[in-house]
Structures are given as C-alpha cells and as structure tokens.
Amino acid sequence: MIEHDPAHAFVPYPAVALPHTPGGPLDGLSFAVKDLFDVAGYPTGGGNPHVLALSGIKTRTAPTVQRLLDSGARFVGKTYTDELAFSMNGINAHFGAPVNGGAPDRIPGGSSSGSAAAVSNGLVDFALGTDTGGSVRCPASHCGLFGLRPTHGRISLENCLDLAPGFDSCGFFTRDAETFGRVADVLLGTDASPLPAQPRLLYPEDGWSLLDGAVSDALQPALDRVEALFGKAVFMRMAPKGFDRNYWAFRYIQGREAWQTDGDMIERHGLALGPGVRDRFAWSKLVTDAQVEESVAIRDEVRAALAEILGSDGVMVLPTMPDIAPLLTTDEAGLEDYRNNAIKLLCLAGLSGFPQLSMPLVKRNGAPLGLSLLGPAGSDRSLIAMAQRIAAEG
Numbered sequence: 341m342i343e344h345d346p347a348h349a350f351v352p353y354p355a356v357a358l359p360h361t362p363g364g365p366l367d368g369l370s371f372a373v374k375d376l377f378d379v380a381g382y383p384t385g386g387g388n389p390h391v392l393a394l395s396g397i398k399t400r401t402a403p404t405v406q407r408l409l410d411s412g413a414r415f416v417g418k419t420y421t422d423e424l425a426f427s428m429n430g431i432n433a434h435f436g437a438p439v440n441g442g443a444p445d446r447i448p449g450g451s452s453s454g455s456a457a458a459v460s461n462g463l464v465d466f467a468l469g470t471d472t473g474g475s476v477r478c479p480a481s482h483c484g485l486f487g488l489r490p491t492h493g494r495i496s497l498e499n500c501l502d503l504a505p506g507f508d509s510c511g512f513f514t515r516d517a518e519t520f521g522r523v524a525d526v527l528l529g530t531d532a533s534p535l536p537a538q539p540r541l542l543y544p545e546d547g548w549s550l551l552d553g554a555v556s557d558a559l560q561p562a563l564d565r566v567e568a569l570f571g572k573a574v575f576m577r578m579a580p581k582g583f584d585r586n587y588w589a590f591r592y593i594q595g596r597e598a599w600q601t602d603g604d605m606i607e608r609h610g611l612a613l614g615p616g617v618r619d620r621f622a623w624s625k626l627v628t629d630a631q632v633e634e635s636v637a638i639r640d641e642v643r644a645a646l647a648e649i650l651g652s653d654g655v656m657v658l659p660t661m662p663d664i665a666p667l668l669t670t671d672e673a674g675l676e677d678y679r680n681n682a683i684k685l686l687c688l689a690g691l692s693g694f695p696q697l698s699m700p701l702v703k704r705n706g707a708p709l710g711l712s713l714l715g716p717a718g719s720d721r722s723l724i725a726m727a728q729r730i731a732a733e734g
Contacts, residue, residue: 342417342463347439349457350417356381358401364412365526369519372458372467374451375418376425377402378499386501387421387432387451390611402499404468404510404527411526416464419454423617424602425470425503427451428478428679433614437668442484442700443707446665447675449479452513456483459513466514466523472503473594474661474686476511480698481710482665485513486520486727490720492693495527504597507590507690517724517731524724535715535722539655541570544578547658547685555663555704562701562711566657569729573657576649583684589638590687592631595624615672642691650694650716655726659685660698660710688714695720699727701734 341355350372358379375385378398385392401409409415420438422430430453431437440448441460448457452469456479459467469476471489480487488511495510502508512527514520543563548556567573579586599621605611606621613621650656662681666674689696694717698710713723 345463347441347457347461347463348436349419349438349454349461349463351375351385351420351454353382353418355417358409358415360409360414361412364410366408366522367412369412369465369522370414370416371408372416372419372455372464373405374455374467374469375421376470376501377405377468379405379415379418382418384501387423387425387435388611388613389434390609391424391605394609400499402496404496404498407526419458419467422451422453423614425451425472425475425501426598426617426620428474428682429616429675430456430479433617440483440665442482443665446482446667446707447670449482449665451475452479452511456480456485456487456513459483459485459515462515465519466512469511469513470497470500471509471511472507473590473683473690476513477660477686477696477698477710477712478682480513480700481660482708484700484708485515486517486700487511487513487698488524488720488724489689489696490528491695491717494718494720502601504594504601506597507594517728521724521728524721528721531721532718533652535655535719535726536653538570539715539722539726540651540653541567541573542576542649542654542656543573544656544658545575546577546579546583550583550681550684551659551662555659555709558702558704558709559659559711563657565701565733566711566730569733570655570726578656578658578688579684580645585638586642586687586691587680587684589635589642590683590690592627592635593639595620595627596632599624599627616676639691642688643693646688646692646694647716652716654716655723656714658712658714660712661685664704664707664709693717695723697723697727699730701730
C-alpha cells in the first residue's frame with residue numbers, strides 16, 4: 341500500500357491487503373483503482389462524502405479488479421474521482437485536486453483524476469478509470485499517458501458506480517506502450533475481427549479545424565509519425581451535420597441517464613455537490629422526453645454512419661483534446677468553456693460506442709498533449725498494437 345502520496349492521488353482509506361496470484365501475466369506490476377469500483381474491505385466513495393457515508397464496507401471485489409489480481413498485479417489503493425464521475429476537470433470540491441504528473445501547475449483532468457495522477461507520478465504501473473464523456477481520454481492527454489476508452493461494454497463495469505450506463509466504459513492508463521499492451525491482453529484478450537497490419541487512416545478535417553493553429557502545429561509531428569508508418573490519411577468529416585448536433589445529442593442522453601442514476605439519491609439525502617457538478621445535475625433534471633427521443637435517433641444515425649466510414653479497416657487520427665490542460669488557476673467559467681469545447685471532439689466515441697486510444701506523443705508549452713486513434717467496434721487490441729508500433733518509432 342502507498343505510505344507516501346505526494347500526488348494526492350489516493351483516498352486515505354485504512355489499508356486492506358488483497359491477495360494476488362504470483363507468476364501471472366501482470367506479475368511485478370502495481371495498480372490503483374478509481375473509487376467507483378467495489379473492492380472487498382473498502383467503501384466506494386464516488387468522490388462525495390455523502391456517498392461514502394452511505395457505502396458501507398464492500399464484501400465483493402468488482403470482477404474487472406479481480407481479474408487483474410488473478411493475473412498477478414498488486415493492488416495499491418483506491419484513487420480520487422470527481423464527484424459522481426460527472427466532471428472532466430479533476431478538481432473535487434471536497435477533496436481537492438490530484439497532482440498532474442505531466443504538468444503540476446495544470447489540472448489533471450477528470451473524472452479519473454486520481455488514477456491518472458497515480459500513474460503519471462510513478463506511484464503505480466497502471467490504473468483503472470472510467471470514461472463516460474472523456475474521463476480516461478482527457479486525463480490521459482493532460483497527464484502524458486496512454487489511455488483507452490474501449491468498445492462500449494467490452495470490459496465489465498459490474499460492481500462499479502454508474503453515471504450514464506449508455507456511455508459508461510472501463511478504461512485504463514499506463515506510462516508506456518509495453519505495459520499498456522500487457523494490461524490490454526488481460527482485460528481485452530484478442531479482437532474478434534482485428535484490423536489489418538496496414539489500416540486505412542482517416543483525417544477528420546472538421547475535428548482538426550476546431551484547434552487553434554499553435555495546437556495543430558504542435559500535433560503535426562505526431563501525425564507525420566503515424567502517417568510514416570501507416571500511409572497518408574484520407575480527408576473526411578467526423579461531424580458532417582455539425583458538431584453542435586452531436587454535442588447536444590450526447591449531452592441530453594448523458595444528462596437524462598445521469599439524473600436517472602443519481603437524481604433520487606441527490607434529492608433524498610440532500611447531497612452537497614461542488615460547482616460545475618451541481619449545475620450539471622440541475623440541468624440534467626430538466627432534460628425532456630422529446631430531447632431524449634431526438635437525441636437517441638441522432639446517436640443511432642451517428643453510429644451507423646461512422647461504422648460505414650470506418651468499415652473493417654479504417655482508423656481515424658484525431659486530437660484527443662482541444663489543447664493542453666488548463667492551469668489550476670483557471671476559473672470555473674473558463675473550465676466549463678474548455679469542457680464544452682472538448683466534448684465536441686470526445687462525444688463521437690461515446691455516441692458510437694467505438695474504441696478510442698489516446699497516445700502521449702507531444703508536448704506544447706512543456707505540457708502533454710495527446711493524439712488519438714479511433715477504430716471500429718471491437719478493434720481495441722488492434723489500436724493498441726498500432727500505438728505500440730508508433731511508440732517504438734519515437
């Protein structure tokens with residue numbers, strides 16, 4: 341267990357030892373778990389004092405966590421999350437902000453902030469997070485990590501607190517591609533329909549156009565590196581009917597599901613929620629049936645269109661986030677503007693349910709900036725193989 345936590349990444353629960361199987365494929369690796377997953381002997385706090393008080397000590401470990409233990413990995417502790425996983429900032433009003441190991445003066449990104457901080461500060465070899473709207477991809481980009489949002493449903497979220505089940509996914513972080521592959525072999529296995537060795541690269545020109553010129557310039561060498569390995573990317577559009585349409589479809593569905601998941605608890609127990617999170621839940625309560633119905637139709641359309649574009653061999657190369665992480669001194673309004681801009685890039689994987697992998701290939705102004713690969717449903721392990729090839733050329 342962690343005795344010294346300079347990154348403020350770990351919830352200071354009394355340590356309970358969990359047995360792990362020596363000699364497995366993850367033997368010698370240590371890991372941490374976002375405090376949404378149940379771990380026997382620990383409560384599940386969900387980033388909120390009321391949820392922690394209601395939790396009690398869990399008697400069963402989430403199957404995904406148990407799989408890692410059975411594969412030889414050593415559990416170190418549970419990590420902080422943004423409240424109820426409904427934020428991408430990594431600043432918890434009750435417990436503070438974990439330290440971004442890639443840029444200590446900047447936010448780590450949430451809601452898997454503690455997991456990203458634990459890995460980026462070298463406290464563990466890998467960590468579990470969850471990604472609903474970007475909560476693995478965002479902190480991976482901000483902290484300089486490999487991070488995967490898998491095909492929706494591919495990694496179990498049993499015995500894990502929900503936010504919006506239609507979008508929730510279990511992802512993970514590492515500092516290097518080799519460790520990422522080892523963890524992926526355990527959690528993902530092999531792809532049923534793997535990508536070819538030389539996939540067809542796609543360049544979403546509308547997504548790249550969302551970036552300021554300096555951000556695009558910073559990412560260009562990484563894009564060149566990918567194209568040198570896999571061929572010139574073909575131009576296409578990731579939101580042919582406009583980003584606002586996809587953005588609102590995602591927000592309305594997420595909001596409705598988040599309120600269905602947590603609304604009764606929030607109102608029954610009078611949960612004290614921090615800024616941003618409180619506002620998002622209040623907004624979510626007001627989402628109408630008509631807004632949801634229209635949004636579900638858009639989601640189905642987006643998923644079908646993207647499946648056709650990608651086929652069985654297409655991989656989109658896109659910026660993970662619109663820029664490097666905002667400074668810790670950024671006010672709430674600035675953070676919310678940044679979050680809303682980021683969702684325009686991030687929501688495609690959520691709406692489609694397709695996997696997206698963020699790679700730590702470049703820096704801007706000394707801070708990490710991720711580049712992503714997005715592939716067809718079920719291509720997760722193939723994307724990681726691509727990332728391993730790209731990293732080896734670095």
